[in-house]
Amino acid sequence: MSELRWNPLMGEWVATATHRQTRTFLPPADFCPLCPTKPGGFPTEIPEPTYDIVAFENRFPSLQPEPPAPAVEATELYPVRPGVGVCEVLVYTPHHNSTLAAEPVEQIHQLVEVWTDRFRELSALEFVEYVFIFENKGEAIGVTLHHPHGQIYAYPFIPPRVERELEQSRAHRDKTGRCLLCDILAGERADGRRIVASNDSFAAYVPFFARYPYEVHIASARHLQALTDMTDVEQRDLASILKTVLVAYDKLFDLSFPYMMVLHQRPSDGGDYDYYHFHIEFYPPLRTATKLKYLAGSESGAGMFINDTLAEEKAAELRARVAPVVWQKEGSGD
Amino acid sequence: MQRRQITLEDGRYLIFYTFDEEAASPTPPESAGDEQAPARVEEPTAEPQATEERRV
Ligand SMILES: [Zn+2]
Numbered sequence: 469m470s471e472l473r474w475n476p477l478m479g480e481w482v483a484t485a486t487h488r489q490t491r492t493f494l495p496p497a498d499f500c501p502l503c504p505t506k507p508g509g510f511p512t513e514i515p516e517p518t519y520d521i522v523a524f525e526n527r528f529p530s531l532q533p534e535p536p537a538p539a540v541e542a543t544e545l546y547p548v549r550p551g552v553g554v555c556e557v558l559v560y561t562p563h564h565n566s567t568l569a570a571e572p573v574e575q576i577h578q579l580v581e582v583w584t585d586r587f588r589e590l591s592a593l594e595f596v597e598y599v600f601i602f603e604n605k606g607e608a609i610g611v612t613l614h615h616p617h618g619q620i621y622a623y624p625f626i627p628p629r630v631e632r633e634l635e636q637s638r639a640h641r642d643k644t645g646r647c648l649l650c651d652i653l654a655g656e657r658a659d660g661r662r663i664v665a666s667n668d669s670f671a672a673y674v675p676f677f678a679r680y681p682y683e684v685h686i687a688s689a690r691h692l693q694a695l696t697d698m699t700d701v702e703q704r705d706l707a708s709i710l711k712t713v714l715v716a717y718d719k720l721f722d723l724s725f726p727y728m729m730v731l732h733q734r735p736s737d738g739g740d741y742d743y744y745h746f747h748i749e750f751y752p753p754l755r756t757a758t759k760l761k762y763l764a765g766s767e768s769g770a771g772m773f774i775n776d777t778l779a780e781e782k783a784a785e786l787r788a789r790v791a792p793v794v795w796q797k798e799g800s801g802d
Numbered sequence: 803m804q805r806r807q808i809t810l811e812d813g814r815y816l817i818f819y820t821f822d823e824e825a826a827s828p829t830p831p832e833s834a835g836d837e838q839a840p841a842r843v844e845e846p847t848a849e850p851q852a853t854e855e856r857r858v
Pocket residue numbers: 500501502503504563564615
């Protein structure tokens with residue numbers, strides 16, 4: 469079953485996805501479904517002995533290209549629609565014990581190229597209005613599958629947080645004639661206290677309004693809206709700054725740092741979003757090496773985050789852990 | 803970048819991306835190894851996405 473149910477109180481869709489678990493045989497205890505299938509071994513999701521990067525449709529998607537009819541009837545109060553869309557899994561590397569942070573910057577660059585291809589292809593589907601690329605990493609946010617991977621949801625609507633950013637960006641442009649994120653970036657560069665790292669094409673910073681202690685945003689220096697707008701140099705620079713931020717994260721507490729990573733790009737509904745500006749946001753759940761930030765009453769029930777740290781101090785902690793990124797092959801990078 | 807798309811038994815697509823010439827990683831990352839650590843999938847069904855829930 470999967471369907472979209474309308475929440476009239478909030479004016480947003482909720483996906484319900486319940487999947488029957490039918491299994492006739494069980495995999496071995498140490499089985500990883502994202503590893504390559506070894507010759508003679510138990511078959512994983514990926515039926516080849518090796519690969520660089522793999523994208524595939526999620527076995528239990530909450531959105532799918534040809535969804536079943538909703539299990540409940542819609543009413544005037546409660547519109548219901550089929551859960552149309554696409555849910556993909558992206559396996560970053562065949563190395564089970566790696567992480568995106570531990571991968572060479574060249575592999576991260578390849579991931580950027582794959583992201584771009586997936587964005588282009590999924591955006592072209594007529595039922596897709598927003599392509600959302602993200603990664604959930606770490607047991608702290610409930611991920612128990614350690615093999616490095618991310619996900620893509622191709623939604624049949626523009627999701628509410630993105631809609632909010634679009635509204636704010638549009639209003640800023642109407643009021644000032646300028647791009648909101650270009651202004652934010654210029655302000656961060658001028659101030660400098662919250663900058664974590666930068667190169668010719670991107671800057672990484674803890675936003676002034678950070679909701680999580682180690683929240684980091686990466687924004688393109690050039691005013692562009694999507695991965696598909698980037699030059700080759702910009703894609704390499706994006707890989708470099710991602711590597712920089714990820715390595716700094718891991719050095720913070722000398723552990724593999726958990727996070728949610730989300731890409732915010734223009735919608736794919738055919739509209740004109742020239743006022744929007746590409747960026748990546750990281751939401752790490754850790755406050756300290758052992759303490760989690762919980763989404764408690766104020767955050768969950770009122771939507772106001774309480775951050776008991778200063779963005780300026782957290783940025784300095786991360787900045788102190790920035791190391792040069794080394795490319796094995798000639799080219800740009802920092 | 804080359805891509806090769808296949809169809810899995812249940813009809814889902816899977817795309818292999820390969821990068822021959824450019825930027826093949828000369829050395830594996832430090833923490834990577836060929837041996838598999840226990841995947842720590844909580845349910846024997848081993849469904850990667852079924853186990854991913856936001857739980858903060
Ligand atoms: Zn694995």
